[in-house]
Amino acid sequence: MLELTTNYDWTPSVARRLRVIDEFYVDAASVREFGLRCQFERHLSGSGVASNSLQRHPDAKTTYFRLAHIISSQKQPDWDSVESSFRFWGIPSSGAYALSLEGDRDTVHFHRRTGRWAGVCYLSTPEICNGRKGVIFYRHRETQLESFVGADSNTISMLRSQGADPSKWEEIGYVPMQFNRVALFDARHFHAASPGFGTSTASGRLTQLFGIDFLEDLSERPS
Template identity: 35%
Template structure:
């Protein structure tokens, strides 16, 4: 993990570490038949990353699960506002209320979201993005550990210094 943390820090020009109380560096396998417990969400981090580890031949299958990004239909938001002006424009008085009413309330309500982009899965591709963007894993695939969607989850916090 030290090598991944150092490489991402170098590429972004920021001192980063694994975010506290996250699954930074953990791998997740998802079969086609698996159903996730959450839906569209945000992450408790400074930066989020997904490293795709599935075999190239499995990534090449039609619809192979990359990462999806969404717009919340009712509010038109694609992410949690980044500053006070954006928050005021959203019509919410504070971030906690917005997150509760938009993300937490609608996370598993597919009809409340519109997919705006899918980053395709490619072996060894690292996708870095703002954790405040509304996102979710694309559907899993495969029938066993060899053919399943396999990713490494990365949640970065700022390192001291």
Template identity: 30%
Template sequence: MPTSLIIVDDFLDNAPMLREAALRLTYPPQEGMFPGRNSFERINVDGLTQQVSRLVGEPLDAMPPPQAHGKSRITLAADKGKAKVHVDAAHWSGILYLSRPQDCRGGTEFFRHLETNTERAPYSDAEAVAMGFDSGKTMTNDILERDGLDDSKWEMTHRVPMRFNRLVLLRPWLWHTAGENFGDTLENGRLVYLMFFASAQR
């Protein structure tokens, strides 16, 4: 049975420096379906891939562009999006919370889809076919396109509360959201450092 979620508090020794570096980045106007803005620049954290590989117990590779690995993301209370519940195209996803302790609210949220009684996208086409879908991709797309924005179609199973310098490593096929948006400036908004990894096992 694969590990689905790993939480590490006080992850980086230099987290305040990473936050300050993230505050100096350029955040272009919102792109894509989700509320918030990714930084134009990326920050390389020395030894990050090796450290996360040890935590998850398997060798990983940082995913190259266009994936957002190494970017920071700011989301403010007024930001709107066209998508909510989602999955990520990765083998492991990571979110490092960089908001100040006095600003932190909400956290990464995980859900069960009520109609299918699932907490994740299917591992295989066979699993999706057994539930009446043509393929795993079809099942995932159908659920998210139809129900992704409809809160009545989901039950939240758990939330990982936001805490400065807390790392959340998650299997990206879990139905999840970024949680609550907050703040009205870069300094007091929801600031995170993004990580996306592929398996290094060939």
């Protein structure tokens, strides 16, 4: 794992819940090529506007456990829920790809019920990644919250409703985009993907996504 370099003096709440791993895949080019061959579909649910792949990489389970081990070597990853969701919905929640093109903009959001930890691997080519932001973290201006942890249900509803209003949020940090870099973070923190670019799968913002939970944490999920 490499030291994170940004233009920000990271707040402790975010910094201690963030890992950045460069040169994550041994053969990142083949992982990208698989993504280029995927079928993408824009889903109506969720906070973002990216298109998501209907397929997941064949090594998704192995990668899921690898990322989970980086977070904690003591806890048991909840892969069974990932599989059950995939079988029921037909849409992969881990190991799938996301594609954002020019004009696509994410909203500030957080993960409350699934995927307490999020993993994002940047797979746009190096020359495309250069100088761009990856995942961006935010503080809510009115409440000064950086995550929903400890917030009551009314506050959480308010935070969700304001996710698409940039005036309500202050940017506090970001992970620079780099080919074959993974950003692994506590997804209860307020975050958004950087804006899309390009006009095709090959020239657009291509990432591979993982939502990671641990069996020991399931009792803390909201009902």
